[in-house]
Amino acid sequence: MMSLLLRDMRLAFRVGGGALTGILFFLVVVTIVPFAVGPDLNLLSKIGPAILWIAALLASLLGLDRLFQQDREDGTLDVIIIQSHSLTAIVFIKCLSHWLANGLPLILATPIFGLFMNMEPLAIAAVLATLIVGTPAITFIGAVGAAATVSLPRGGLLLAVLILPLVIPVLIFGVSATYGAIQDPAPFTSPFLILCALTLFFSVLGPITAGWMLAQSTD
Amino acid sequence: MKLVIENLNGERSGQPIFSSLNFSLEEGQALVVTGSNGSGKSTLLRVIAGLLNASDGSVLLIDSGQDEGVSPPHEYMHYLGHQNALKLALSVEENLNFWQEFCGIPLIGISEALVKVGLPGIEHLPAAYLSAGQKRRVSIAKLLVSYKPIWVVDEPTSALDKASEVLFAKLIEEHLSSGGMVIAATHQSLGIDSDNNEQIKTLNLDKNRLSSKEQLVD
Numbered sequence: 221m222m223s224l225l226l227r228d229m230r231l232a233f234r235v236g237g238g239a240l241t242g243i244l245f246f247l248v249v250v251t252i253v254p255f256a257v258g259p260d261l262n263l264l265s266k267i268g269p270a271i272l273w274i275a276a277l278l279a280s281l282l283g284l285d286r287l288f289q290q291d292r293e294d295g296t297l298d299v300i301i302i303q304s305h306s307l308t309a310i311v312f313i314k315c316l317s318h319w320l321a322n323g324l325p326l327i328l329a330t331p332i333f334g335l336f337m338n339m340e341p342l343a344i345a346a347v348l349a350t351l352i353v354g355t356p357a358i359t360f361i362g363a364v365g366a367a368a369t370v371s372l373p374r375g376g377l378l379l380a381v382l383i384l385p386l387v388i389p390v391l392i393f394g395v396s397a398t399y400g401a402i403q404d405p406a407p408f409t410s411p412f413l414i415l416c417a418l419t420l421f422f423s424v425l426g427p428i429t430a431g432w433m434l435a436q437s438t439d
Numbered sequence: 440m441k442l443v444i445e446n447l448n449g450e451r452s453g454q455p456i457f458s459s460l461n462f463s464l465e466e467g468q469a470l471v472v473t474g475s476n477g478s479g480k481s482t483l484l485r486v487i488a489g490l491l492n493a494s495d496g497s498v499l500l501i502d503s504g505q506d507e508g509v510s511p512p513h514e515y516m517h518y519l520g521h522q523n524a525l526k527l528a529l530s531v532e533e534n535l536n537f538w539q540e541f542c543g544i545p546l547i548g549i550s551e552a553l554v555k556v557g558l559p560g561i562e563h564l565p566a567a568y569l570s571a572g573q574k575r576r577v578s579i580a581k582l583l584v585s586y587k588p589i590w591v592v593d594e595p596t597s598a599l600d601k602a603s604e605v606l607f608a609k610l611i612e613e614h615l616s617s618g619g620m621v622i623a624a625t626h627q628s629l630g631i632d633s634d635n636n637e638q639i640k641t642l643n644l645d646k647n648r649l650s651s652k653e654q655l656v657d
Contacts, residue, residue, distance in 0.1 A: 223540035227529070234528035295522025302488050302513045303542050438490040439451070 221309060224300075225317045232321035238286070239321040242279040243329050249275035250333045261338045268337030269398040272330060272347050277391055280323055280355055281383075284362035285369060285376035287318055288434060292370050301438060307431030311367070315359045315427065323355045346401035346408070350415060354394040357419040360426030361386045367430035370437050390418055440502055440588055441465055442512070442620055447496035449479060449486045456482045457644055460496070466588075467638055469611065469621040474644035480624035481521070481593050483644065487622060488591050489513035500589075512589075517542075519592040523578035527567035531558075531577055534566055535584050542585040552583040557606050571598040579607060582614075589620045596627055 232239040253271050257263060291297040304310050330351060334344035365383040369375030393415040400408035447460040456479035464470055472480050485491045487498050489511060499508035500515055509515065525534050535549045553559055556576040566574065575598045582590055590611075596604045604627075611621050615638060 223537050227526070227533070227537045230533070231526060231528055293522075294526070295520050295524040296526070298488075298490055298520055298522075299518055299524045299538075300541070301490060302516060302518050305514070438485070 221313050224310065224313050228314060228317035229321050232317070238283045239325065242282050242322045242326050245282055246275050246279040246326055246329065246333065249278065250336055254336065265338040265340065265343070268334065268339040269343055269347050269402075270395050271337060272333060273351070273391060273395050273398070275333075276326055276330070276351055276355060277358060277387060279326055280358045281362065281380050283322055284318070284359070284366050285379045287314060287363060287366040288370045288430075289366070289375070292437075297370075297434070298438065301435065307434055308427045311363055311427040311430045311434070312423070315356075315363050315423075319356050319359045323359060327351045327355065340402065343398065343402045346398040350394040350397050350412065353412070353419060354390050354415050357390045357415075357422045358387050360419070360422040361390075363426050363430040364433070367433035367437070370434065371439070390415065393418065440500065440515075440618075440620075442589060443499045443501060443508075444487070445497050445499070447483075447486065447498065448494045449482045449491065450494045451482060451491075455494070460642075462640065462642065464620045464622070464640075466618040466620065467615050469615055469623065469639045471639060471641045472622065472624040472644060473626060473641060475626075478644040480644060484518075484591050484593050484622065484624050485520075487513075488516055488518045490518075515587055516589040516591050517582045517587040519578060519582060519590070519595055521593055521597075523574045524581070525566045525574055525578055528565065530563055530565050531569070532562035534577065535580060538581045539584040542587065544586045545584065546586040547583055549580075549584060552580040553577070555583055555606075555610065556580045557603060572600060572603060575599055576603060579610070583610070588618070589622070590614060592621065592623045594625060595623060596625065 250271065253267075254264060257267070288297060291300065300310060301307065327348065330348050331344050334347060339347075361383050362379070365379040368382065369379045372378065393411045396406070397408055397411035397415055400406040400411055442464040444460055444462050448458045449456045460483070462470065472483060474480050482491065486493045489498075490513075497508075498512055500512035501508050524538075526537075529537075531553070532549055535552065539545050539549070547555075550559070550562060553561060556579050558573060558576055558580070561569070561573075566577065569577065575595075579595065582592075596607055599607065611623075615621060
């Protein structure tokens with residue numbers, strides 16, 4: 221299992237791995253927003269957390285469609301299915317390595333992008349915390365979509381359409397926890413805990429569902 | 440160890456491909472599956488390897504001294520399909536290292552396995568630099584670096600030159616003589632003298648089409 225994690229991480233940073241395209245996409249989205257809304261610093265710092273969350277959500281969708289497809293195309297998936305006790309564990313490991321290679325660099329870059337949006341240090345810290353807790357849920361939900369579209373060529377858009385309704389709760393609680401941290405009457409703890417619960421819930425349900433789907437896709 | 444196939448039926452999208460196959464393989468025996476294109480060689484191999492569900496029948500691996508089958512049997516198999524399962528962005532050594540760790544039960548070292556398939560000294564090259572035949576040979580080396588008693592190989596010698604075919608036949612004979620089993624689908628000869636060797640069984644799926652209810656092998 222450890223070998224699979226290391227191999228996937230290594231692949232993500234090699235040619236065509238696409239670990240850093242997420243950050244570039246994140247950068248593009250965050251930098252064009254100030255051009256679109258104009259030089260209103262107050263407005264920017266107000267909508268900043270929401271923009272960062274939307275950008276992070278869209279950036280983490282990138283590359284999710286290749287989560288299993290690449291392995292299926294070169295025959296690796298067949299061998300992995302044959303050799304493993306539990307596809308659920310395989311999917312979990314693949315999600316973990318995808319998150320470590322694509323999600324984590326994105327989150328670590330958030331403080332810099334927060335400055336672009338004229339955000340307070342507290343707001344940046346809140347976005348950082350909610351993203352760390354919330355983005356794994358996006359990966360686990362995405363794994364289900366990736367498994368469902370594994371045999372479809374160009375299934376990327378279909379994947380996004382399939383999973384976006386499911387990740388909306390993650391977005392809602394992520395953003396509301398962030399606003400809870402910076403605006404006084406709104407609570408921080410309860411949306412943050414619900415966000416944690418969503419991630420834990422999908423970290424179980426996602427791999428089980430995706431593993432079952434992969435087992436059906438070996439025609 | 441004994442592999443027993445009982446009354447195996449396979450289908451694709453509801454279309455029956457083969458039916459009522461019965462055979463068994465003992466240690467040191469090989470089965471060569473032949474047949475024309477589309478006769479169901481790959482489907483049979485994928486059913487045996489557990490990648491496709493059989494519509495009826497069973498694949499059992501019986502350990503010596505026990506009555507019940509080991510489950511699931513596919514964990515005792517190496518499967519070499521049409522694709523090579525190599526990551527082109529990784530070096531040959533990284534690829535083989537991964538498969539050795541992932542499959543468990545290391546048998547021989549990476550460089551030793553590469554010598555056996557006739558590719559010494561290419562550990563450091565990215566797999567993308569290799570020719571089609573060389574990639575195939577690296578994926579054959581994958582079977583050597585960790586031990587599984589049963590090799591399920593689908594058209595193993597496609598893209599191989601004559602010399603490599605002979606090399607592969609020798610590897611199969613070595614595996615058989617060490618008590619392994621081989622199930623190979625092929626439309627070329629494997630290079631093993633199957634007529635004079637009792638340990639090599641053949642199964643022609645074209646005949647299965649014509650007379651489906653007969654027992655063909657064994």
